[in-house]
Amino acid sequence: MGLSASSVPRVWRERVVKYRLLGSKCIKCGKTTYPPRKVCPYCGSTELEEVSLPKKGRVLSYTVIRAPPKSYLKYSPYVVALVELEDGTRVLAQLTDIEPNEVKSGMVVEAVFRRYREQGEDGIIEYGIKFRPPIK
Amino acid sequence: MNVEKVFVVGGGATKIGEHWDKSLRTLFVEAALEAVKDGGIELSDVEAVYVGNMSSGELQGQEHLGSLMATWLGIPGVAAAKIEAACASGSAAFHQAYLAVASGVYDCVLVGGVEKMTDAVVHDVTAALVMADDAEYTAFTGASFVGLNAIVYRYYMEKYGVKQEDIALFSVHDHKYAVDNPHAQFRFTVTLEKVLSSPLVADPIRLLECSPIGDGAAALVLCTEKFIKEKGLNVAVEVAASTAATDTISLADREDLTTLTATVKAAKKAYRTAKIEPKDIDVMEIHDAFTILGVIHLEDLGFAKKGEGWKLVKEGEIEKDAKIPTNLSGGLKARGHPVGATGVYQIYEIYQQLMGKAPNQVDGAEIGLAQSVGGVGGTVVINILRRVR
Numbered sequence: 001m002g003l004s005a006s007s008v009p010r011v012w013r014e015r016v017v018k019y020r021l022l023g024s025k026c027i028k029c030g031k032t033t034y035p036p037r038k039v040c041p042y043c044g045s046t047e048l049e050e051v052s053l054p055k056k057g058r059v060l061s062y063t064v065i066r067a068p069p070k071s072y073l074k075y076s077p078y079v080v081a082l083v084e085l086e087d088g089t090r091v092l093a094q095l096t097d098i099e100p101n102e103v104k105s106g107m108v109v110e111a112v113f114r115r116y117r118e119q120g121e122d123g124i125i126e127y128g129i130k131f132r133p134p135i136k
Numbered sequence: 137m138n139v140e141k142v143f144v145v146g147g148g149a150t151k152i153g154e155h156w157d158k159s160l161r162t163l164f165v166e167a168a169l170e171a172v173k174d175g176g177i178e179l180s181d182v183e184a185v186y187v188g189n190m191s192s193g194e195l196q197g198q199e200h201l202g203s204l205m206a207t208w209l210g211i212p213g214v215a216a217a218k219i220e221a222a223c224a225s226g227s228a229a230f231h232q233a234y235l236a237v238a239s240g241v242y243d244c245v246l247v248g249g250v251e252k253m254t255d256a257v258v259h260d261v262t263a264a265l266v267m268a269d270d271a272e273y274t275a276f277t278g279a280s281f282v283g284l285n286a287i288v289y290r291y292y293m294e295k296y297g298v299k300q301e302d303i304a305l306f307s308v309h310d311h312k313y314a315v316d317n318p319h320a321q322f323r324f325t326v327t328l329e330k331v332l333s334s335p336l337v338a339d340p341i342r343l344l345e346c347s348p349i350g351d352g353a354a355a356l357v358l359c360t361e362k363f364i365k366e367k368g369l370n371v372a373v374e375v376a377a378s379t380a381a382t383d384t385i386s387l388a389d390r391e392d393l394t395t396l397t398a399t400v401k402a403a404k405k406a407y408r409t410a411k412i413e414p415k416d417i418d419v420m421e422i423h424d425a426f427t428i429l430g431v432i433h434l435e436d437l438g439f440a441k442k443g444e445g446w447k448l449v450k451e452g453e454i455e456k457d458a459k460i461p462t463n464l465s466g467g468l469k470a471r472g473h474p475v476g477a478t479g480v481y482q483i484y485e486i487y488q489q490l491m492g493k494a495p496n497q498v499d500g501a502e503i504g505l506a507q508s509v510g511g512v513g514g515t516v517v518i519n520i521l522r523r524v525r
Contacts, residue, residue, distance in 0.1 A: 014272060033389060035273055041389050061294070061393070063286035064339040065278060069263035072278040080279040082287050082387055090388040092277050100339070105294055116276065128276065 006119050011126055018128040021055065021111055023089055024048040032089040055111040056134065057085035064100040071117055079103055083131050097132035110134045139238040140360045142375040144521065146175020147484040152321040152352035152472030160189075160196050160252040161208045163353035168209055168248050171355035176369055179209060182357075183242040185216040188229030188249035189476035192218075194264040195256045205248070215242075220476070222268035223425065224510030225249060226354070227380075227479025227517035233358050234378040234519075243363040248355035249480035261349055265475070268511035270386045282346060282426070283338035284387060284512045289428040290340055292394045296443030300340055304331045305449045306430040307345050307469050313456075314466025316495040319481075321350045321472030345427040347473035354480040356487065373490045376410035376503070376522040379403075385514040394443075398516035399436035399507065406505070406518040407438075414438040417520075418501040419461045419489045421482035423509040425468045433507060434462070456496050464489070464496035482506035483519050490523040 016022065017035045024036035028045035036050050062081035065072070072078070079095040081103070095103060096114055109131035116126045148170025150163050158166070164187065172179055187201040198204065202216030221228035226249025233247035253261055265281040266274070274284070293300060308328050314320035326344055334344040364371050381401035384390055390397075407413060414437060422437070424430030434445035439460055448454050454462035465471040465485040468478060486504035488494040494501075502523045509516050 010272070018276075041384055042391075061287045061291035063279075063283040063290065063341075064336070065280055065283045066335075066339075067262060067280060067282065067337050068259065068278055069266055069275070069280055070259040071263065073259055075278065078278060080277050080283055080287070082291075082393075090390075092274055092279060092386065092388050094277055105290065116278070126276070 006123055008124055011124050019113060021053045021129050023051055023053040025051045032087055034089050034091045053089050054086040057083045057109060057131070059103065059105055059107050059109060060084045060090065061105055062095065062103050071119065075117070081131065083109060093128070094130045095132065096130040108134060140240045142234050142237045142358055143361065143364060143371045144356055144373045144375065144487050145177065145359050145364070145369055145371050146171045146173070146357040147355065147487050148174055149319050149354035149481055149484050150352050151319045152350045152474055154254045155351040156254070158351065160192055160198060160250055161204060163252060163351060164205050164248055164250040165208050167353035167355040168205070168246060171246065171357050175357040177244065177357060177367065179211050181244045182211055182214055182246045184236055184245045185209070185214055186229040186233045186245065186247045187216070187218045188226035188247070188480055189218055189251060190220055190222055190225045191251065191264040191267070191475065194267065195261070196252060221515045222510035223423070223475050224479055224508045224515045224517050225476035226481070227483070227506065227508030227519060228510070228515065230356065230480060230483055230519060231378050231380050231517050234375055237358045237360055240360070244357065244359045246355060246357055247480065248353055249477035250353035251474035251476045252351045253349045253474060254351050258349065268514070274386050280338055282341055285426045285428060286338040286341045287387060288393050288512065289426065292428060292432070295394060298443065298446055301328060301332060302446040302450055303427050303431050304328060304345055305446070306424055306427040307331045309449055309454065310424065310463055310467035310469035313464045313496050314470030317466050317471055318495065320466040320470055321348055322466070322470045341426055347425045347468035350472040350474050352472060352474035352477050352481070354477050354484045356480060356484060372523055372525050373487055373521050374524050375519065377406040377518070377520040379405040379409065380515065380517045382515055383513050385511060387512055394432060396432060396436050396509065396513035396516060398513050399433060399509070402516045402518040403437050406520050410520045410522065412503060412520070416503055417460065417505050418503050419464065419486065419498045420505040420507070421463055421465060421467070421485050422507045423468060423478070424463065425473060425509070429509065430463070430467065437507060456498060461498050464494065464498070479506070479508035479517060482508060483521070486521050490521055
């Protein structure tokens with residue numbers, strides 16, 4: 001884990017985007033991205049508006065992390081998935097409330113606010129969006 | 137475009153492995169001295185040094201490699217800098233060295249790549265490698281670099297209906313050729329059964345489908361025609377094209393997960409610059425950090441349709457005497473992948489092929505290609521070398 005990972009101001013400034021799943025929508029080409037940005041990566045337009053992204057989507061592909069980087073060692077194994085939200089925006093996030101062997105590509109998931117990692121006894125606790133099978 | 141022709145005059149490389157007794161600088165100096173000697177030049181001829189390296193800051197607590205290596209080569213005074221583009225750092229450094237000579241500003245440039253990975257424990261190396269992707273939004277999820285490639289791997293298999301056993305064959309191929317390569321890390325063969333029964337690292341990727349952690353350095357000397365004439369050197373290989381392209385750094389922004397758009401763009405430019413087509417290439421080294429990448433690169437470089445790259449491997453088309461001899465060094469899987477050095481190793485191996493000095497020599501090889509990838513395709517650098525006599 002690099003120094004930046006334990007930076008308190010970093011976690012603070014990213015909280016809005018990471019807690020609420022905010023993105024940007026390009027007024028010119030209509031595509032949305034997560035996280036929000038100033039320039040559209042698809043058409044280069046600078047006319048973008050910040051939008052709340054849909055909370056539901058489906059798993060495009062996924063993996064089970066069995067040899068994690070240092071700051072995630074104690075959580076192993078866990079599932080990281082590329083999720084396509086209902087409006088087409090793609091978000092990389094962990095899956096939760098599901099066993100690794102139950103995950104399938106194409107399955108429907110919904111966003112939920114969860115803890116990501118603790119940085120030791122004195123460090124900051126990082127939260128963010130994970131996805132889970134929808135509660136019926 | 138009015139540029140100087142750029143020639144490769146010499147090369148050197150250390151064996152890749154666990155060099156407990158050698159530091160970052162020791163490895164670099166060893167490769168650099170060999171390259172200078174091989175080129176028949178003096179260190180004092182070198183006007184600029186480019187050092188390809190990804191993680192010295194994280195793994196050694198050392199940056200400022202330009203000055204460090206110039207100091208330890210006894211040539212302080214030259215222009216020098218570290219070039220970083222994740223796993224493509226070495227080839228990106230070569231691209232800069234090429235530009236420096238092609239521009240006519242320098243007549244003789246030393247380019248080397250170096251990585252010293254065994255100074256750190258494995259989960260620290262894992263953390264360093266995922267810095268190739270977006271730290272704030274990708275590494276934050278706990279994804280490892282292997283994991284990101286695993287997401288591509290699964291998607292590829294499901295999209296094209298390809299079996300893992302057909303993709304994993306790339307590892308068997310690499311190991312077979314590494315046996316004869318004296319600087320390869322793993323000089324032994326593996327069977328498909330062994331690959332498919334090795335432990336899962338990030339599903340579906342298994343351990344024997346992954347390039348290893350290792351230490352190594354490789355170096356090359358580039359120069360102008362004017363320099364060759366002045367020194368009376370006998371030079372046989374020119375850089376026919378050196379191109380680079382980027383793509384979005386993270387998979388989430390890609391519309392097509394199974395194509396490395398940066399490869400397609402860099403290859404198109406490189407083929408046009410060198411005035412060749414894929415079929416003209418006699419030998420190539422491609423960046424198969426994981427088996428799936430080898431398959432995807434064969435497609436993106438123009439040798440197979442999407443979803444069919446694995447067939448070339450299975451049908452023996454990438455063997456030494458076949459259609460497109462590939463990774464005769466052992467590739468990233470078995471030659472090894474000391475990250476920031478790999479791009480230079482690849483070009484060094486192509487250079488050896490064109491000089492007729494390679495361990496798995498392709499008879500009469502005239503044109504060779506090296507493709508190098510940073511991150512999950514965020515950077516791709518392609519270099520094409522041509523034998524001129």
